[in-house]
Amino acid sequence: xxxxxxxxxxKRFVGEPKASDLKLVEEDLPxxxxxxxxxxxxxLSVDPYMRAYADRLPLGNTFIGIxxxxxxxxxxxxxxxxKHVVGSFGWRTHTISNGVSVAGDVPIxxxxxxxxxxxxxxxxxxxxxxxTAYFGFLEICKPKAGETVVxxxxxxxxxxxxxxxxxxxxxxxxxxxxxxEKNKWLKEELNFDHVINYKTQDVEAELKKxxxxxxxxxxxxxxxxxxxxxxNQMNLFGRVSVCGxxxxxNNRNIKAGVxxxxxxxxxxKMEGFMVLRWTDRWMEGILxxxxxxxxxxxxxxxTITVGFDKMFNAFVDMLRGVNQGKAVVKI
Amino acid sequence: xxxxxxxxxxKRFVGEPKASDLKLVEEDLPxxxxxxxxxxxxxLSVDPYMRAYADRLPLGNTFIGIxxxxxxxxxxxxxxxxKHVVGSFGWRTHTISNGVSVAGDVPIxxxxxxxxxxxxxxxxxxxxxxxTAYFGFLEICKPKAGETVVxxxxxxxxxxxxxxxxxxxxxxxxxxxxxxEKNKWLKEELNFDHVINYKTQDVEAELKKxxxxxxxxxxxxxxxxxxxxxxNQMNLFGRVSVCGxxxxxNNRNIKAGVxxxxxxxxxxKMEGFMVLRWTDRWMEGILxxxxxxxxxxxxxxxTITVGFDKMFNAFVDMLRGVNQGKAVVKI
Numbered sequence: 123x124x125x126x127x128x129x130x131x132x133k134r135f136v137g138e139p140k141a142s143d144l145k146l147v148e149e150d151l152p153x154x155x156x157x158x159x160x161x162x163x164x165x166l167s168v169d170p171y172m173r174a175y176a177d178r179l180p181l182g183n184t185f186i187g188i189x190x191x192x193x194x195x196x197x198x199x200x201x202x203x204x205k206h207v208v209g210s211f212g213w214r215t216h217t218i219s220n221g222v223s224v225a226g227d228v229p230i231x232x233x234x235x236x237x238x239x240x241x242x243x244x245x246x247x248x249x250x251x252x253x254t255a256y257f258g259f260l261e262i263c264k265p266k267a268g269e270t271v272v273x274x275x276x277x278x279x280x281x282x283x284x285x286x287x288x289x290x291x292x293x294x295x296x297x298x299x300x301x302x303e304k305n306k307w308l309k310e311e312l313n314f315d316h317v318i319n320y321k322t323q324d325v326e327a328e329l330k331k332x333x334x335x336x337x338x339x340x341x342x343x344x345x346x347x348x349x350x351x352x353x354n355q356m357n358l359f360g361r362v363s364v365c366g367x368x369x370x371x372n373n374r375n376i377k378a379g380v381x382x383x384x385x386x387x388x389x390x391k392m393e394g395f396m397v398l399r400w401t402d403r404w405m406e407g408i409l410x411x412x413x414x415x416x417x418x419x420x421x422x423x424x425t426i427t428v429g430f431d432k433m434f435n436a437f438v439d440m441l442r443g444v445n446q447g448k449a450v451v452k453i
Numbered sequence: 454x455x456x457x458x459x460x461x462x463x464k465r466f467v468g469e470p471k472a473s474d475l476k477l478v479e480e481d482l483p484x485x486x487x488x489x490x491x492x493x494x495x496x497l498s499v500d501p502y503m504r505a506y507a508d509r510l511p512l513g514n515t516f517i518g519i520x521x522x523x524x525x526x527x528x529x530x531x532x533x534x535x536k537h538v539v540g541s542f543g544w545r546t547h548t549i550s551n552g553v554s555v556a557g558d559v560p561i562x563x564x565x566x567x568x569x570x571x572x573x574x575x576x577x578x579x580x581x582x583x584x585t586a587y588f589g590f591l592e593i594c595k596p597k598a599g600e601t602v603v604x605x606x607x608x609x610x611x612x613x614x615x616x617x618x619x620x621x622x623x624x625x626x627x628x629x630x631x632x633x634e635k636n637k638w639l640k641e642e643l644n645f646d647h648v649i650n651y652k653t654q655d656v657e658a659e660l661k662k663x664x665x666x667x668x669x670x671x672x673x674x675x676x677x678x679x680x681x682x683x684x685n686q687m688n689l690f691g692r693v694s695v696c697g698x699x700x701x702x703n704n705r706n707i708k709a710g711v712x713x714x715x716x717x718x719x720x721x722k723m724e725g726f727m728v729l730r731w732t733d734r735w736m737e738g739i740l741x742x743x744x745x746x747x748x749x750x751x752x753x754x755x756t757i758t759v760g761f762d763k764m765f766n767a768f769v770d771m772l773r774g775v776n777q778g779k780a781v782v783k784i
Contacts, residue, residue, distance in 0.1 A: 130593065167656060168616065174768050213661065221606070279685075344713075344714075345714070346711050365717065366713070369711075375710070376711055378708055378711050379700060379708060380676050380677050380700075380701050380705075380708070380709050381676075381708075382675075382676030382677070382695050382697070382701070382725065383698050385724070385725030386505075386695050387505070387725070389726050389727055390724065390725050390726075391741060392722075392723045392724070393720075393723070394716030394717040394718070394720050395717070396717065397722055423668050
């Protein structure tokens with residue numbers, strides 16, 4: 123009999139999540155039926171959206187999340203033992219699946235052959251965060267060569283990726299992140315044109331210096347006051363892709379300067395999205411990102427925490443911005 | 454010699470404009486040159502945008518605004534004596550023009566024959582505010598029959614017009630305005646489905662009752678907290694047309710609940726606009742609105758103040774929301 127460990131949502135998060143809000147449980151999994159396979163988690167993802175979506179998850183449910191898992195048993199012709207799958211199985215070590223994802227959720231994919239690249243990328247730059255950057259930036263911001271692009275949460279999995287796509291598209295890129303160490307990485311390794319440390323610098327003044335001709339595209343991971351400051355420096359007909367609002371996930375009651383002023387006077391277009399709207403084009407994003415990695419145009423960094431029992435710590439560290447690039451937990 | 458009276462911007466507005474911020478001056482106009490005509494103001498418009506745009510107007514300049522004027526002298530073959538023109542001449546009684554509007558400004562139009570309708574409509578429902586409603590709502594919200602539409606500033610020139618277009622398009626319309634008298638007009642004469650008085654009612658609770666299935670389109674005239682409340686009740690893929698932010702024109706430092714939460718989770722599209730982006734389709738809007746008036750589908754109300762010396766009072770009353778429908782000053 124296979125024993126699965128899982129974290130369930132035990133109490134509603136209030137402010138920053140507490141370890142006691144989740145509970146580690148053990149389950150005995152039943153034997154496989156025809157059409158099912160057993161997947162053993164190898165890498166689990168922790169992402170900002172989990173904090174926001176947890177508010178909708180019924181108490182007692184397995185906490186949400188995507189993982190790369192190895193198929194260790196199978197009674198499904200397509201999902202063969204030894205293959206890796208990427209699935210929205212939640213925070214659990216072992217999962218029985220029939221390959222069908224929950225309606226409206228990320229599809230359960232057999233990971234394509236990544237060659238020498240680590241399979242962990244299946245929950246990172248070659249998975250949901252990678253597609254979030256690819257579709258969310260290109261489809262909504264529609265960047266043109268020569269334009270100026272600002273990215274917040276710039277050292278995160280999605281932000282660092284968006285900035286590099288913007289460079290690939292010939293844009294000038296300004297990244298805003300929360301430490302000098304992150305910014306050094308963005309500038310020196312990822313070739314961002316300018317970086318701003320929002321914790322130690324005056325974003326309004328620094329952005330004026332970095333973008334004296336204004337901002338054309340803004341990829342918004344944070345929401346709140348920093349976003350309003352950026353909107354107020356945008357050019358006529360600028361485009362804003364709203365990916366997240368991490369500045370307020372722990373406190374939805376925050377207020378910020380009113381966005382309608384710059385929206386009207388600069389005639390901005392601002393659109394929020396969830397990457398699942400592009401599930402029908404899912405492989406397009408993964409394959410393009412893979413091609414860019416192989417061409418040396420797209421770099422990534424992972425912050426890896428080891429041990430399933432460390433899931434919560436990795437999650438809270440990510441919310442606090444401790445990670446650079448993608449935060450993952452290795453079993 | 455023709456003497457023109459004009460209001461010039463004397464001091465920067467701080468908070469609500471004061472009468473002493475403007476100065477009434479007299480000018481002697483020179484004789485007409487070839488290609489010029491003299492236009493005598495008949496109706497002058499006061500609009501919310503004036504408060505916002507005044508911040509960019511150099512001190513000493515004639516205060517901004519559109520008027521319907523009668524051509525009383527002409528040395529221009531196209532602009533004949535006895536015709537009415539609509540022009541962005543500012544707050545002045547007499548203007549010498551060559552028919553060319555300032556780049557990027559509203560075109561100077563010879564008013565088409567309105568039959569029995571008053572020429573004042575040239576600065577209202579058949580002018581800039583009318584086109585603001587027509588293009589700003591239809592092009593950005595793209596309403597579909599059966600959808601639920603919310604309009605703020607609903608009893609103003611633009612808001613009352615947008616609500617009626619939404620009804621013409623088969624939508625359910627909820628208007629939010631600041632007095633029961635206004636709301637009575639919207640409901641009983643303009644056939645809005647629901648009305649909310651934001652000064653005396655709980656907008657969040659009332660909107661839940663009026664739109665139990667959520668809001669699909671929002672035409673935003675006010676910005677600020679009320680807009681955030683509405684965004685939080687929108688449906689997936691809702692559209693928001695941002696026309697103005699009158700709630701904050703007197704105090705740009707107001708803060709409101711963060712819009713990025715609903716934008717992301719409901720995947721909303723929010724776009725600000727200025728009507729001048731549609732100058733190439735200007736007559737389309739005017740003629741459609743005229744047709745709807747003649748068909749009895751589109752009603753209007755004007756709040757008319759008499760006397761050029763009362764311009765400032767009409768302006769501040771409009772900012773305070775005293776008017777119903779279009780606020781104009783009759784000479």
